[in-house]
Amino acid sequence: ExxxxxxxxxxxxxxxxxxxSCAASKFTFSIYAMTWVRQAPGKGLEWVSAISATGVSxxxxxxxxxxxxxxxxxxxxxxxxxxxxxxxxDTALYYCAKLTxxxxxxxxxxxxxxGALVTVSS
Amino acid sequence: DIVxxxxxxxxxxxxxxxxxxxxxxxxxxxxxxxNKNYLAWYQQKPGQPPKMLIYWASTRESGVPDRFxxxxxxTDFTLTISSLQAEDVAVxxxxxxxxxxxxxxxxxxxx
Numbered sequence: 001e002x003x004x005x006x007x008x009x010x011x012x013x014x015x016x017x018x019x020x021s022c023a024a025s026k027f028t029f030s031i032y033a034m035t036w037v038r039q040a041p042g043k044g045l046e047w048v049s050a051i052s053a054t055g056v057s058x059x060x061x062x063x064x065x066x067x068x069x070x071x072x073x074x075x076x077x078x079x080x081x082x083x084x085x086x087x088x089x090d091t092a093l094y095y096c097a098k099l100t101x102x103x104x105x106x107x108x109x110x111x112x113x114x115g116a117l118v119t120v121s122s
Numbered sequence: 123d124i125v126x127x128x129x130x131x132x133x134x135x136x137x138x139x140x141x142x143x144x145x146x147x148x149x150x151x152x153x154x155x156x157n158k159n160y161l162a163w164y165q166q167k168p169g170q171p172p173k174m175l176i177y178w179a180s181t182r183e184s185g186v187p188d189r190f191x192x193x194x195x196x197t198d199f200t201l202t203i204s205s206l207q208a209e210d211v212a213v214x215x216x217x218x219x220x221x222x223x224x225x226x227x228x229x230x231x232x233x
Contacts, residue, residue, distance in 0.1 A: 035223070037223075044215065044225060044226075044227050044228045045164075045215055045217075045225040045228070047222070047224065047225065050223070059222070061222070095171055095172075105221070106153065106160055106219060106220065107219060108160075108162045108177050109162075109174065109223075110183070112172055114170075114171055115171060
């Protein structure tokens with residue numbers, strides 16, 4: 001079955017940076033779009049960003065646009081989220097998820113990782 | 123952006139009874155070219171990632187028990203658990219994937 005493992009979560013000061021990784025296995029990573037979804041402690045799910053299978057097309061929520069960058073390395077079966085200018089409100093569990101087609105739109109998340117915890121605090 | 127609103131925020135149901143969760147989108151998520159509603163339902167148990175139950179508003183994901191069913195079209199959708207089991211205690215989210223993905227706020231189901 002699809003396997004997604006996030007890493008890179010940590011405690012970081014406001015204004016700091018962090019890069020999350022998501023290692024994918026047991027499916028052909030290069031032909032599926034991928035996405036990041038976050039969940040603040042005790043709160044609901046918030047879509048953050050998504051990237052097409054080729055990496056050519058990327059999309060962001062308004063709350064992170066200009067601060068976060070999504071990317072992927074299909075040779076390493078790995079998805080990334082570079083997070084800069086972090087704020088307290090970015091504190092959350094960050095999930096990576098596989099989408100069901102090569103393109104982002106009209107595509108649902110069918111498998112999710114266990115998440116990486118990012119805490120932004122001084 | 124499309125806003126998703128679920129009701130109720132929480133509900134308590136006896137074992138074996140029916141649970142009904144509603145989800146309303148601020149715009150239609152029906153794609154006219156294929157007549158499919160781009161609406162999914164997820165189940166999230168404590169300490170676990172979300173698990174997809176239903177897609178295209180009414181299609182059960184492989185392996186999902188048939189006591190879970192989805193219905194609705196356009197802007198109004200429903201997730202029904204026909205006979206609640208102890209393992210169904212969770213938070214349930216609807217999500218539209220017609221445009222920029224958006225989730226409802228979640229509905230907590232308890233016994």
